[in-house]
Amino acid sequence: xxxxxxxxxxxxxxxxxxxxxxxxxxxxxxxxxxxxxxxxxxxxxxxxxxxxxxxxxxxxxxxxxxxxxxxxxxxxxxxxxxxxxxxxxxxxxxxxxxxxxxxxxxxxxxxxxxxxxxxxxxxxxxxxxxxxxxxxxxxxxxxxxxxxxxxxxxxxxxxxxxxxxxxxxxxxxxxxxxxxxxxxxxxxxxxxxxxxxxxxxxxxxxxxxxxxxxxxxxxxxxxxxxxxxxxxxxxxxxxxxxxxxxxxxxxxxxxxxxxxxxxxxxxxxxxxxxxxxxxxxxxxxxxxxxxxxxxxxxxxxxxxxxxxxxxxxxxxxxxxxxxxxxxxxxxxxxxxxxxxx
Numbered sequence: 001x002x003x004x005x006x007x008x009x010x011x012x013x014x015x016x017x018x019x020x021x022x023x024x025x026x027x028x029x030x031x032x033x034x035x036x037x038x039x040x041x042x043x044x045x046x047x048x049x050x051x052x053x054x055x056x057x058x059x060x061x062x063x064x065x066x067x068x069x070x071x072x073x074x075x076x077x078x079x080x081x082x083x084x085x086x087x088x089x090x091x092x093x094x095x096x097x098x099x100x101x102x103x104x105x106x107x108x109x110x111x112x113x114x115x116x117x118x119x120x121x122x123x124x125x126x127x128x129x130x131x132x133x134x135x136x137x138x139x140x141x142x143x144x145x146x147x148x149x150x151x152x153x154x155x156x157x158x159x160x161x162x163x164x165x166x167x168x169x170x171x172x173x174x175x176x177x178x179x180x181x182x183x184x185x186x187x188x189x190x191x192x193x194x195x196x197x198x199x200x201x202x203x204x205x206x207x208x209x210x211x212x213x214x215x216x217x218x219x220x221x222x223x224x225x226x227x228x229x230x231x232x233x234x235x236x237x238x239x240x241x242x243x244x245x246x247x248x249x250x251x252x253x254x255x256x257x258x259x260x261x262x263x264x265x266x267x268x269x270x271x272x273x274x275x276x277x278x279x280x281x282x283x284x285x286x287x288x289x290x291x292x293x294x295x296x297x298x299x300x301x302x303x304x305x306x307x308x309x310x311x312x313x314x315x316x317x318x319x320x321x322x323x324x325x326x327x328x329x330x331x332x333x334x335x336x337x338x339x340x341x
Contacts (some may be wrong), residue, residue, distance in 0.1 A: 155187050159296050160204045163337040165330050167194040175206045182207070185296055191334070193327075198304050200331060202338065205297035212287040214260045215243040218316070219282045221323060221332070225274050227339025231293050238335045239280045240272045240323070242316055246284065260284050267311040270319060273302030274335050294340055301338050303331050 153170045154161040164170065168191055175186030185205035193199045221240040228236040245268075246260040271290075279288035290300045305312045313319040322328055 155204045157185055157296060160299060160340050162334055164191055164334050168192060175203050178207050200303050202301040204299045208291045208298040210289050212289060214246040214248055214258060215287045216246055216284050217282050218242040222280060223336060225336055225338060231295060235277045236274055236292060237277050237280055238274050242268050242270055244268045269310060270305060270312045274338060301335055
């Protein structure tokens with residue numbers, strides 16, 4: 001602190017010793033009587049112009065440093081305040097949740113603008129156009145009876161069962177048999193609709209028989225019956241088909257085997273039943289059979305069409321139209337529900 005005080009005192013103009021007063025008459029006499037020798041040397045005791053300028057600069061610098069020191073002290077004292085050993089209380093800062101804002105896309109013109117460079121070109125934000133999704137037409141579903149409106153029938157031996165609509169009835173009867181030992185296992189079930197008309201038959205545990213011929217088959221509908229396979233594990237299907245009987249010629253050139261010789265004059269007949277997939281082939285083939293070998297004997301299940309009204313449908317188009325009816329959906333659901341355990 002003493003060194004700083006000494007430096008400031010040394011440049012203080014008020015603290016300087018007064019210079020000795022110069023005698024002007026003596027100086028003038030020396031100039032007039034003395035030899036005429038000119039010199040740039042400043043007489044002793046006279047301050048040069050440069051020294052005076054340097055002295056003023058030092059004084060201004062010292063005053064500026066002092067003012068800066070005082071200003072810095074005031075700022076430090078104002079910002080930090082008094083020194084205290086007691087810690088400041090903790091402050092909990094809660095960050096507010098940002099409020100979502102709608103997305104806005106800015107659309108700007110691609111062409112050059114004549115606006116001066118000093119004025120920015122305004123951009124008008126435009127909200128994105130909403131995407132319009134065209135309505136989708138509902139897919140029509142077949143009319144199927146609700147599960148609550150179905151009843152279940154199981155044959156007395158407990159093997160074959162099926163579901164049928166509420167309001168329909170099932171009548172059981174003795175099925176065909178070959179001996180007393182097989183009589184009890186052979187049972188038949190006839191389904192009557194709510195009007196009392198016979199609509200379907202299902203047989204269980206009877207012996208196999210029947211004959212067939214050649215037909216030209218058009219399969220209109222088919223689906224796998226999940227609850228039934230024969231004793232060999234073959235797949236069973238539900239099918240609805242149109243069958244045209246073919247004329248048969250036992251041609252010797254074909255080894256005497258029956259050969260189709262064009263459609264017969266008989267009207268086509270329709271079949272709706274369950275059978276092995278191999279018995280439901282389209283095109284010219286055998287009429288086949290709907291008898292399926294099961295562990296308790298043969299079974300079959302089919303819809304009863306009125307043979308007095310053959311053909312059952314006037315045209316194939318009429319048969320396809322009937323496929324959209326409630327009765328068709330009920331009969332198809334019943335045949336698909338047949339299962340064996």
